[in-house]
Amino acid sequence: MIFTPTPFDPEQIVFGPSALKHLRDFLKGRNYAPEDIFILTDENTANFCLPELPDLVHDVPGEQLIKISAGEKSKSLKNAEKIYRLLMEREATRQSLLVNLGGGVITDLGGFVASTFKRGISFVHIPTSLMGQVDAAIGGKTAVNLDGIKNQLGTFSFPEQVLIYTGFLKTLPEEELLSGFAEVIKHALIANRGYLEYLLEQDLHNPGTDWETIVKRSVEIKSDIVLQDPYDFGVRRKLNFGHTFGHAFETCMQRKGRAVSHGQAVAAGMICESHLAYLKTMISFTDLGFILSSIQKFIQKIIIEADDFDVIFDLIRSDKKNERERINFSLPDRIGNVQINKGAAHVEILECLNFYKML
Numbered sequence: 001m002i003f004t005p006t007p008f009d010p011e012q013i014v015f016g017p018s019a020l021k022h023l024r025d026f027l028k029g030r031n032y033a034p035e036d037i038f039i040l041t042d043e044n045t046a047n048f049c050l051p052e053l054p055d056l057v058h059d060v061p062g063e064q065l066i067k068i069s070a071g072e073k074s075k076s077l078k079n080a081e082k083i084y085r086l087l088m089e090r091e092a093t094r095q096s097l098l099v100n101l102g103g104g105v106i107t108d109l110g111g112f113v114a115s116t117f118k119r120g121i122s123f124v125h126i127p128t129s130l131m132g133q134v135d136a137a138i139g140g141k142t143a144v145n146l147d148g149i150k151n152q153l154g155t156f157s158f159p160e161q162v163l164i165y166t167g168f169l170k171t172l173p174e175e176e177l178l179s180g181f182a183e184v185i186k187h188a189l190i191a192n193r194g195y196l197e198y199l200l201e202q203d204l205h206n207p208g209t210d211w212e213t214i215v216k217r218s219v220e221i222k223s224d225i226v227l228q229d230p231y232d233f234g235v236r237r238k239l240n241f242g243h244t245f246g247h248a249f250e251t252c253m254q255r256k257g258r259a260v261s262h263g264q265a266v267a268a269g270m271i272c273e274s275h276l277a278y279l280k281t282m283i284s285f286t287d288l289g290f291i292l293s294s295i296q297k298f299i300q301k302i303i304i305e306a307d308d309f310d311v312i313f314d315l316i317r318s319d320k321k322n323e324r325e326r327i328n329f330s331l332p333d334r335i336g337n338v339q340i341n342k343g344a345a346h347v348e349i350l351e352c353l354n355f356y357k358m359l
Helices: 019-029 043-048 054-059 077-089 104-119 130-136 166-171 174-191 193-200 211-228 235-240 243-255 262-279 285-296 306-317 346-358
Strands: 013-015 037-042 065-068 097-102 122-127 141-146 149-156 161-164 328-334 337-343
Touching (some): 019 054, 037 043, 037 054, 037 104, 043 065, 043 097, 043 166, 077 104, 104 122, 104 141, 104 149, 122 130, 130 166, 130 174, 130 211, 174 193, 174 211, 174 235, 174 262, 174 285, 174 328, 193 211, 193 285, 211 235, 235 243, 235 328, 243 306, 262 285, 262 328, 262 346, 306 346
Parallel strands (some): 013 161, 037 097
Antiparallel strands (some): 141 149, 328 337
């Protein structure tokens, strides 16, 4: 088998209780031998999720299981190098397959490694977190962080398969579930007000929550956008709503030793960027209030101080979506749609940070 780049194909996303069983059929259909298959996990998914794949565990030699520490700090060049060296030591070839079993850190890092090792090997994502299932594993973006700044190095490379089993969500602590739910709210805010109203009816503490419906609807929204613009030249930038401020919040808090989840940072970013849209008269005060209440119902506010403002602004200026001196945002013009590439001045950004601080 020769590696070839895979275009984005929503048909390669498999949902439901049978998704994990689909892996065996996929491996047989592609004629992968056990020595061709490598598994990347973190400590948590190795303990709680890997046992759900007994055939894979039984067939793949133990030395081909690569385990890293859990957490955002693991999404680094240092860990990528560690994985490259392990693949070389274990004689991986261009015909090898990397199975990425974990949340967004694992799928981002594993996709980056697979897309660059020997100029690219095939990979499969099995996302185990809500963030991974509705966002990180969908759409072919891979990345590692550099000097603590989010996603500064990466590729566009699409997995052969994405296997989504919502049963894994039962293993998540509440903080991780809420982090992923921030991305779910984002999908509703950029695409469908009716979906947002459905989400507001949900009680995430209820064990009967229909995660299958929620995950599938969010994946459909993201997939539809990615299919129109797989390499992020235009409409795909709608998915950046909340992320320009959000990534800056996330990095700032990490540097201060008060790390917050990606979803909590994105939620803060969506509030700031909605306020920016209000300042630009793109949305009404009523819509701004509805967006705020929708986010605040589920996601806790981040405490920031005035002396954080300059740090956050400098991080926003380094965002990879910017063009020369222009800072780009994706801003709502109504609940259910956003406009891309909207610029903002320094004073407007500081006003949004002050608005968020005073909430």
